[in-house]
Amino acid sequence: MDFVKMEGLGNDFVVVDGPIDVSPEDVRRWCDRRRGIGADGVLEVTPVDPGTVKMRYWNADGGAAEMCGNGLRCVALLAHLRGWVESPSFVVETEMGERPVEVRPDGTVRALLGWASGDGDSAGSIPGGEESGLEHPGVEMTAVQLHGVEVHRVSVGNPHAVTFVDDPAEAPVREIGPRIERDPMFPVGTNVEFATVVAPDRIAVRVWERGVGETLACGTGAAATAYAGHRLGLTDAKVTVDLVGGPLLVDLQDDEAWIEGPAAVVFTGSVV
Numbered sequence: 001m002d003f004v005k006m007e008g009l010g011n012d013f014v015v016v017d018g019p020i021d022v023s024p025e026d027v028r029r030w031c032d033r034r035r036g037i038g039a040d041g042v043l044e045v046t047p048v049d050p051g052t053v054k055m056r057y058w059n060a061d062g063g064a065a066e067m068c069g070n071g072l073r074c075v076a077l078l079a080h081l082r083g084w085v086e087s088p089s090f091v092v093e094t095e096m097g098e099r100p101v102e103v104r105p106d107g108t109v110r111a112l113l114g115w116a117s118g119d120g121d122s123a124g125s126i127p128g129g130e131e132s133g134l135e136h137p138g139v140e141m142t143a144v145q146l147h148g149v150e151v152h153r154v155s156v157g158n159p160h161a162v163t164f165v166d167d168p169a170e171a172p173v174r175e176i177g178p179r180i181e182r183d184p185m186f187p188v189g190t191n192v193e194f195a196t197v198v199a200p201d202r203i204a205v206r207v208w209e210r211g212v213g214e215t216l217a218c219g220t221g222a223a224a225t226a227y228a229g230h231r232l233g234l235t236d237a238k239v240t241v242d243l244v245g246g247p248l249l250v251d252l253q254d255d256e257a258w259i260e261g262p263a264a265v266v267f268t269g270s271v272v
Helices: 024-031 069-081 173-181 219-231
Strands: 002-008 011-017 041-049 052-059 089-094 097-103 108-115 142-146 149-155 159-164 191-199 202-209 213-215 238-243 246-253 256-262 264-270
Touching: 002 069, 011 069, 024 041, 024 052, 041 069, 052 069, 069 089, 069 097, 069 108, 069 219, 069 256, 069 264, 108 219, 149 173, 149 219, 159 219, 173 191, 173 202, 173 213, 191 219, 202 219, 219 238, 219 246, 219 256
Parallel strands: 011 041, 052 089, 159 191, 202 238
Antiparallel strands: 002 011, 002 264, 041 052, 089 097, 097 108, 108 256, 142 149, 149 159, 191 202, 202 213, 238 246, 246 256
16 A cells, blocks of 8 residues: 655654545554554545545544644645645545645645634534534633643544643653543543643643654644633734644634644655
8 A cells, every 4th residue: 555654743644545444453553653654643635526635534543533733734735746636725524524725835734623612522512614614612611620730621623631831841741641631521532732821922832642642743732722822811812832843823713723834745655
């Protein structure tokens, strides 16, 4: 099987042409960094028509995920590079609905994730809408105490638990992250963000990603953190999120989250 290795801010993926049958065992084998290709997850991209492609995503543990922000941007870039779409602005079909994307001349990709809301324990509960593919869920963000820290539950199509800390570099990401990820409060697990507000237009974040572990970047995690900061009155609606892998711009337009940042092809290959 042929594949393309891609990355967005160091969040890396094995990208395969669809439609194909992908098993959890396949995903785990391909993502293994010592015995496989190595990646945070697997993306399947399928051309639909000159203005649309379809995307599916699996985390490195083999579990299917509802949304992946950096993966969405990588799929957009690949579809554009392959000429599967007629314009640099087109639509990607995801498990959470249609998402408009735009590939910029400099190679950066702007993409709509959808509405951010406080419904952080149920990734699939947001209904479809007319314009962006999502209808505003109208759920306020809630804060709870878990494993010694205060977390803010947020959904941007998939679940997140955002906690604000003094310094992400010193935060116990690998100790507390997996505990919160698997806490019964989150029936399908959750991504966990450890963030500090640097300025009203800047946030620094480390991410413990559900089914993967600590990652260099997480697009939905950046958006969830920006939403939490804005809702708490700590940040502007447009903010740069500094992830370990680099900066990602998050633009909240009435709580509708857009992300913008780089994506790249690393190499191509084949696997048996």
